[in-house]
Amino acid sequence: MTIAKPGPQASPLSQPFWDGCQERRLRLQYCPDSGQWVFYPRALDPHSWSTHLQWRDASGRGTVASFIVVHKPGHPAFQDEVPYVVALIDLEEGPRMLSNVVGCAPEQVRIGQAVRVHWVEQGGEVLPKFVPEEFAHKEKD
């Protein structure tokens, strides 16, 4: 029996982010008062406490801040995927996001590596995962 992977469980506030993912657009909140981008989606900008947040398309580019290779997943639904890479991605716009690096072997991932968003269907959802730039040409979006 296959255990379903846990999906994102959106809230009304975060729904625009996941709707963007369905359209394969990485949409983040932007605060014109502080000039800061915000991720994950919030009711206010944690830098300025301004509530004037706008949804904007992000570039989808970033760098690997750190990463791990999961051998023993915390959730049984991911057992078939091991070993897989979970990474912290510093998005070009500023926020740091947790995701997976795909499209290359785990031993080819490194800190500081340039990556770009790569959309992956999982269950009924589309998740923003990332592929290293040097392997990006091998992956079709």
Add this chain to the structure above:
Amino acid sequence: MSHWDCAIAGIAELTPTRRTEGETTLGMIARVSAEAVADAGLEPAAIDGLLVGPQVGETPQHVPATVSEYLGLRPTMSNVVDLGGASGAGMAWRAAAAINAGMCEAVLCVLANTREPTPPRSPNRNPIREFDVPFGASGANAAYAMIAQAHMHHYGTTSEQLATAVAAQRRNAARHPQAIFRDAPITVDDVLHSPWVAEPLRLLEVVMPCAGGAAFVVTSARRARTLRQPPVLLAGAGEKVTHRAISGAPDLLSGPLKPAMARAFQQAGVDAGHMDLLSLYDCYSIMLAVTVEDAGLCPPGQGGPWLAAHDLSAEGDQPLNTHGGQLSFGQADLAGGMSHIIEAVRQLRHQAHGRQIADARHALITGNGATMSEATALVLRRED
């Protein structure tokens, strides 16, 4: 008069166990509380303050009232302290603050947990559940492996250095009758050949969940001097909370324990070099390296070499986690963090039989919760 003028007057600890059957958290809280109050030489009726932990899934609300009723207490101050692994240390200064504010005189601080064969999954609906779990990153392992990877990349920290500390703590655990891995010695090679969990962390660098409990009683220093045990004074405390998910950490290489320890040292009028015991929260091997750096025991990035260079035993030049740390003593959920306090009190009372640090006078205790998110530091001092 010291900054807090309060003391830990009583302690108790249940022996960590891998599984429980037919136990309730309330029952375990009751047993360990009774022992701690008796250890202090107090009557139950003397307890007028109560600090407890959150009990997800068992007593989700009204925890202080439920525990009070179960124990027959009528506290004039009670609360939940919800700081993960820092909860125990966080209770110590909150108890002292409440006593100094005149709200109560003797505070019972207690944490315990059961561990049934099939623990229920937590019913989270928080940002971690939404933005981390779908990427296969549930649990703390991923977060601390990120910290380890960053430390190794930026500073050249090695698995061998971390494994040295893990093996040293296991030797310490062999001298503690309650340690869950007392009779399971390991070598550095054993650590390095244990299976990957979240690379670069291996199985023996990751704390093993178990069941257990711990409790301590805080009173004014003046009252503690009239009781059964040598008073162990709260000389300093510090605390900081910075984030929850690892993606929100302001820094992967240094944590909120740094300012927390700085405040604790400042209040106590000492620094890390004065500590006879380092009782440092060790959910993962890497946490020890980050903490000795943040404590100022060595420059940033030198935590790995520092751990490998020092003798961490009770007779060593830097006694560290003489109970084995949670990696070898056992992590009974939130009470695991309290084990660092209980061991420090035993050492400062000079009651750590078979592993006593000679003339122990000062101890540093760190508590660490979530993903290097919640930090509490205490400096405890033996009164002489």
